[in-house]
Amino acid sequence: MALIVHKYGGTSMGSTDRIKNVARRVAKWHDAGHRIVVVPSAMSGETNRLIALAKEIQSQPDPRELDMIASTGEQVSVGLLAMALLAIGKKAVSYAGWQVAIKTDSAYTKARIQSIDNDKVNRDLDDGKIVIITGFQGVDDLGNIATLGRGGSDTSAVAIAAAMKADECLIFTDVDGVYTTDPRVVSEARRLKAITFEEMLELASLGSKVLQTRSVEFAGNYRVPTRVLSSLTDPMLDIEEEANSGTLISFEEDKHMEQAVISGIAFNRDEAKITVLGVPDRPGVAYHILGPVADANIEVDMIIQNQSVEGKTDFTFTVSRNDYQRAIDVLNGTREELGAASVTGDAKVSKISVVGVGMRSHVGVASQMFRTLSEEGINIMMISTSEIKISVLIDEKYMELAVRALHKAFELEKA
């Protein structure tokens, strides 16, 4: 008997018929003798609908109140799934995060999980129940509901699996695993049977939304065996076959794994670039530009500072598109004090990254990437690299073309 956490995303929970299918799949795993905790997302589109409602009232919604609203989608899902299980004769109980309790900090809309109390859940499991817990949310020290950021149900599931020392966390979604790139953009993308934790962390943090980045961090820090697989197959699919399907997040670069130099391409459409022109080039420039941006809780990603000409330099960095206007406003506020000539920006840029642990032992990946983009006539605005990834910033209108060209150039469709 194993303890297994199942997570079902929005599409998987998208209608009452789909929820009935989830119930049949979950019941199949329970009937096989396992202890099962299920973490569902809100029904697809529901979180967007709730956030849009909030914005009709307040264009910049109050974060605490927004979480109060956005967290309700999952509360509906868990109740419906519990009913679907009861209707087919299984013992089941649903809980909101605060009832468990899943404790978070108070960073509303992007809270982090701090602790999870297992007692109640374990008692229910001992009692033969299937336990269903809302994804995406917890409760802070003051008793306020806090959500974990978009896509946060992945993190809820892996964190619960870690806290309960589950044998496995199965992330059921609308694709049958992790692909070399988003299969909705490149139809030739190939499913990976396994991917190292390090590569998955890079892909997620560079924009592959198949897993929320923090869920991969939890999987790595607590060594939670995690698998991404399809929820859209026949729910009565043979359990052994299902248990080995999809993509396993592996913690070792073992010999049996596919040894590609590049394992995947991630992209992020949600980027914006800001340039501060004509800043006096003296010690403290970066600090004086980026300090106030950080104080405004805006995360900065890629950064370049140009060579100085006659004691003046230009400084360019990227932020998330959501933070673009706020960052421009902050800089316009400090521009005079900085002695900068002007602040400009471009919110129509995208970041594309090639990722692979094999890059460590191979040279020439960067030049192949740059050659491919140059052959397509695509201009590179910024570059950043680490041991296992190379990212470039380009005009957003060439994003899909660039991903397809790079996928082909690195022959990622071939096993």
Ligand code: ADP
């Ligand atoms: P869920 O609602 O189940 O959490 P998401 O929409 O958050 O599902 O994530 C699944 C989606 O991630 C897929 O439909 C796919 O379009 C996208 N995706 C992006 N990159 C990848 C990738 N490398 N492999 C698989 N799917 C990817």
Ligand code: ASP
């Ligand atoms: N429902 C939340 C969202 O849409 C959380 C999730 O789906 O993982 O972002």
Ligand code: MG
């Ligand atoms: Mg998701």
